[in-house]
Amino acid sequence: MPQINTSFNELTTSDQDMLTEIAVLYYQEGSTQDEISKKFAVSRVKVGRLLRKAREEGIVEINVRYHPVYSAQLERRLMDKFKLKRALIALDHSDEEEQRKQVATLVSGFLANNLTENSTVAVGKGRNVAAVADHAGIVIKRNARFVCALGGTHRSGDSTNADHICRRLAKKFGGTSETLYAPAYVDNPKIRETFFEHSVVADTLNQAKIAEFALVGIGDMNESSHMVQLGWFTPKEFTEARLEQGVVGDIGGFDFFKLNGENANSTLSSRVIGLGTEDLKRIPNVIAIATEDRKVLAMLGALRTGSIDVLATSASCAMALLSMED
Incomplete structure (x- = not known):
């Protein structure tokens, strides 16, 4: 033996x-x-x-799979607690990329069932949002319009740009995409205001503001976050915003908030060219996606802004949110 x-x-x-x-x-x-x-x-x-x-030794791996009835109960609890229209809960997976795909599958299905002819979708950036565009599900083609809610970048994260995501969503669901001809982030508020005053930029943002749907990610203030990796902000700026201003995360990459859901009025926000939380509140169906366990605090703050209508996440994140709110 x-x-x-x-x-x-x-x-x-x-x-x-x-x-x-x-x-x-x-x-x-x-x-x-x-x-x-x-x-x-x-x-x-x-x-x-x-x-x-x-x-x-890893010969045996034990995974707890939730019964559909349990998942439905979890979704209902989230909806009741945070006044959501829907909650899309995926089973937990140990691999981060696979977890992202599973949540993206649910969001893709939700859009397939709810988009109608001539629907307009305001689109943010990020890996979780990009996964929805890349999910190879079968959908009914709609003459939908996908509009960038945030500027872009030519750095290494192009595939997660709102513009690139819009193009892939338009190809997947049918319809067209609208580019926001501006950078996502600029060096100071004066440059930002100049872009906002430009008629082409203003017109695209106005289209995003009157969309029926918004598809956005939730970001946290981790120094190794995607925005820091892309060079849009420095690790020091993120640390100072978190410790000195109480910032816990962002929605869609274009607005930052505190844990209680209040707008942080951070110097970070004053450099973003895109929609704000107040703009999202006027969009009827804001779908926010977050799959990483480390983002639970940011998700809680985002939910408390009152701008989210549909939350898509994992079962473990959902349970952590309910526990923290209780």
Whole structure:
């Protein structure tokens, strides 16, 4: 029999096979520990230790899958607690990219069921929003219009630009895309105001403001966030905004808020060319997406702004939100 205090890689092939066989018998074939102990002529206690060893070494992975009824109850609790129209809850997945895809699947389905001919969708930036455009689901083509709610960049994050996402959404759902011909972030408020005064920029933003839907991500103030990686803000600026101004996150990349949902009036916001939280409040169906566990605090602040109508996230994030709010 394998020694339980030995690393799996250090065991002989025959001992590895035996450990795997015990795990298969118990977890897949439903054999009891008593049956296994008799089969291998070892004590029941030893079987329990070997099964624990199988879990520790990764031979066995235990995943809790929520019953559909439980997921529906979780969605209802979120809707009641935060006055949402809908909550889209995906099963938890240990891989961040896979988790993002699962949430994107739900959002893609929601849009497929709710977009109508000539619908207008204001689109933000980010990996979670981009995943909706890239999800290869079957949808009914609509003559929809996807309008950038934020400027863009020519740096390495092009695939997560609002403009690139709009183009892919238009191709997927049918219809057209509208580019916001401005950078997402500028160096100071004066430059920002100059862009806002430009008729082309103003016209695009006005189209976004009267959209029936908005598709946006929720960002946190982590120094390694996507916005910092792209060079739009420095780690120091994020740290100071968090510690000195109480900023916990942003919606869509274009407005920053505190934990209580109040606008942070941060120097960060004064450099963004895009919609604001007040603009989102006037859009009937704002779909906010966040899949990362580290963003729960930012999600809570975002929900408290009162600008979100549909939240798309994971089951663990949903439970954490309910716990924190309670």
